[in-house]
Amino acid sequence: MGLWIETECGRLLVSPGEIAVVPQGFRFSIDLPDGDSRGYVAEIYGAHFQLPDLGPIGANGLAAPRDFLAPTAWFEEGLRPEYTIVQKFGGELFTAKQDFSPFNVVAWHGNYVPYKYDLQKFCPYNTVLVDHGDPSINTAPTDKPGVALLDFVIFPPRWLVAEHTFRPPYYHRNCMSEFMGLIYGAYEAKADGFLPGGASLHSCMTPHGPDTTTYEATIARVNAMAPSKLTGTMAFMFESALVPRVCHWALESPFLDHDYYQCWIGLKSHFSRIGLNETNAEQTEKKTEALE
């Protein structure tokens, strides 16, 4: 079922595979009808989420405004003795008691509201000939495209059709920090060890890319790659221009993967000079001669 989120504007039932945004200042409470549940939470202090400008994509694509659903008014009446409100202020949590529910708003209008979005509604755009696009092409909400406090990027099921291209994510460093989570299925860059519910963090300028198994399997197929479909998967990335600090709770967690770096052990070059009409050494020689 998911989460029941109660807010002053009404209730949202947020199912697995959906995201919810609660704007700053709202009272909310979360009920877990399925018992223990897991998910990912990000809190930003700054601008509010918006959809990225579609640029040359134009009218349609990525996350469509119509798919962001706000609740209708719903309210609780009567006495609720000892109702505890937890309020965050200046980074600290405070409590207050009152004898009524904060969810007593019988009607509302406006657009500063909580909302939810089903990630399966996302309309991905991708390369249709060569090369691997920047993941920003999969941005759903962001607060400031390019240098965001938080871009929410998704990696949904999609066709991969690029030719003469290493199709999984390239090896790279990023000026943004990348926190990735896997909601279900498998992530295209990690054959082992990155499981649903897990998370990885590649901080600003930390090199990363597919694990050795993915790399070798891709290289083995690279010259004979028909269109193929990534199915049954949903990964996401919180991408931030800020550098996240890892809290003690995470560092001391028994689930911390101390051996994560091992996923790249054994990567070896498959570069071949065959087919090149000029070797690197010959080019260097020419450049040196030209300088003399």
Ligand SMILES: O=C(O)Cc1cc(O)ccc1O
């Ligand atoms: O690192 C990652 O797996 C996320 C990512 C995916 C992609 O397709 C291109 C760049 C990138 O950072």
Ligand SMILES: [Fe+2]
């Ligand atoms: Fe990355």
